[in-house]
Amino acid sequence: MSEAEDFARLMRELKERGGLSYGVLARRLHTSTSTLHRYCSGEALPAQFAVVDRFARACGASAAEAVDLHRAWLLADARRRAGPAAPDPAPDPEPVIAPDPKPGRAAAGTREPAVPAGAAAVVAPVARPFWHRRRAAVVAAAGLAAGAVAVALLAVTAPGRGAPHTASGSGPGAGARGPAASAAAGTGPAAGAAPTGSATPPTPPTAPSGGPATAPAPSSAPPPAPAPGHAPAAPLRAAVRSHVWAAGCDHAYLAERGPASVPPPPVEADAPAWAAAQRAVHAGNQIVEVTLHGTGSGAVVLEGLEVRVAARRTPPAWNVYQMSQGCGGGITPALFAVNLDAPRPLARPVAGNDFGNRVPAPSFPMRVSAAEPVVLRVAATTTGCDCDWSLDLRWSSPAGSGTLRIDDGGRALRTSAAAGRPVYGYALELGRWSH
Template identity: 75%
Template sequence: MSEAENFARLMRELKERGGLSYGALARRLHTSTSTLHRYCNGDALPAEFAVVDRFARACGASPGEAVDLHRAWLLADARRRAGAPPGPGPGLESEAESGPESDSEPAVVVVGEPAVVAEPAGGRPWYRRRAAVVAGAGVAAGAVAVALLAAAGPEPRAPRAGAWTGTGSGPGAGTTAPGASAGASGTASAPASAPGTTTTPEPSPPAGGPGPASVPPSASPPVPAPPRAPAAPLRAAVRSHVWTAGCDHAYLSERGPGAVPAPPVEADAPAWASAQRAVHAGKQIVEVTLHGTGPGAVVLEDLQVRVSGRRTPPAWNVYEMSQGCGGALTPAVFAVNLDAPRPLARPVAGNDAGDTLPAPAFPMRVSAAEPVVLRVEAVTTGCDCDWSLDLRWSAPSGSGTLRIDDDGRPLRTSAAPGRPVYGYTTDQGRWGR
């Protein structure tokens, strides 16, 4: 099996396992359906690895599978270049040449989509860099390609739970911040060489003087590791089980009322819901307390809602934590309608015993001495939704995005239309309708 055939086989296996159509994948890769067909059939090879990287992410490839796909592409690209004249050869197709095709298939939502990675001005992601030695001939070129892959390491993936990375102008956005909450993570990009940059040859030394050390044609120059980015200057504490007035909330659970214990107090709700495999029913309130970790202030710029999955609500029972409660305080919040095609975090004013509480508004300032609490109320009447929040920030050291989720997993809120509703009777010690 040739290098190109092996690369096409890996792409087909990932596509079949991911369950996405060619049209849906083509839209996510910003290419045409026919071009993607040629990639998976071995009739064409992507001009750059960026489209392959997006393909692996969209299909849910593991880190090991992404590395195997990268290696296969490098070997196939080295073989193609070794047997082709300078310039694009047969079987090479770029996204700019093919362009996206219009497709009538419905959009497919990929659960767990990684955060968008920003590129610094004038730079390109490291995986777009090409070593000139890849143009070597024959089997030697393939060996060099594998060496480059081993030196560069696996492709950048979506950050794990608790990882903090910056995305902007500061040097090195990607270092884990001390004390970061496991429920918040960021996105980053490392600076790289500018597209189209040409290298100026070194001037010849004076006659008789020492010249630069010669490099054997078959040797590969060392590939420098991307510079480390600064730690994000924020620390977040996320509460995903907040009840209205401390008592009013409802959960969905597939268990019958005889198998569900008495409702807990709000502080014990996370453990209770986890034991019952319960899901927030109809509404979920999330509170995020933010502290600065450095001497300076951080500016919070915007809060964006990211829905990563929509399903039909499960046919489970609804368990109400209280038969009714309330208070004189209605906090100001960011309201989110998860049923909207593109949900927004909409500022809503509150009320304290008749006095209006102003709606929250960006930008906000946060520091070590001045924490900020964000309260988000998400509702749904039609879907079982996976969602998260992206908080954009900026500071003198750089800028970035902070991912707010449920301890590294998406937040989950489900509608409960027409489901049986149970309340707990304390004097009888059981759930009843």
């Protein structure tokens, strides 16, 4: 059974035990009945952790059942991001050993292990081929890692749980990288204003002419001090989601194409591909979610978030396509609000709400490490410009300090005003966009 099928099975079991219909659950989750049915059948996977959390609450899941469901979602989400698994290599043929005609002697080509005197006879296990042992070790490690991430994220996001996301990144001393955006290498204080740029892969070890290559220092050794005039590498790994919908369903895009040429709205997980195919731009607002992990053994202090607007243009005269015909939820995550129309936009902390319970506004400084991830959510709005923008996250650690660039895969984030533009919503009963 695949990770997605296992997650869907847990959802079906909770739904059947709770005795709620797809229609009732869909209204409580603020999604469509068909989307919820796809989740429970394994055809689709929720893109947000909050959807899984609301589903578990609506079905009356216990704390242990909620953790199991969240862990299954993490495994399925990690498998989806990793893509299809590569086929296992063919096993190496095991050597055929001819039996020795003389009893009591080992067969040719083998060695009898020495048994201490008085030790009891033990039946040796059958040796597995190397490829089988390697695959088992990888699967076991992935399960343990997913479980640890689930527990860490539940602790970090309580009481208002957010959507966790893991990201592949470099190890200590290299720039952070994410699957949906890039995080620049850290910058140091030596040059005054700290420049930033896109992340680059770690440089392989070099050696003087005619000498052997110098191996990198072990991770347990203290990081070397940066050379004068050079910035230390950011000891952070970032995963950035630039297509986050409010309540998992409420969002709008600007697109130049007419309604007859635009396909139906996707689920949130497929929004990046849908928007790229339509050359669509976030209309009026954009939510960006950043998950940060430390890459070293120590903690990193996050000191502040700065907004950089690289360009302001006149908004394009395109159509607005709404992804949902009315949507809302009882959970409003705490976040940083950004007004892109301000001369010098600031990231302003805003409190959230969890079904009537106030969620404190986020505040700096924050502590992040490999075992304690941090999730930052930024909501940017504009009513007057087509803006290119990015974020600079200031950090400090015992090895130095610098900034981490948060953007969209090495490109600037883009959000455009949409006032006065034609607005279309998708009519499911008609199978088309309607004005």
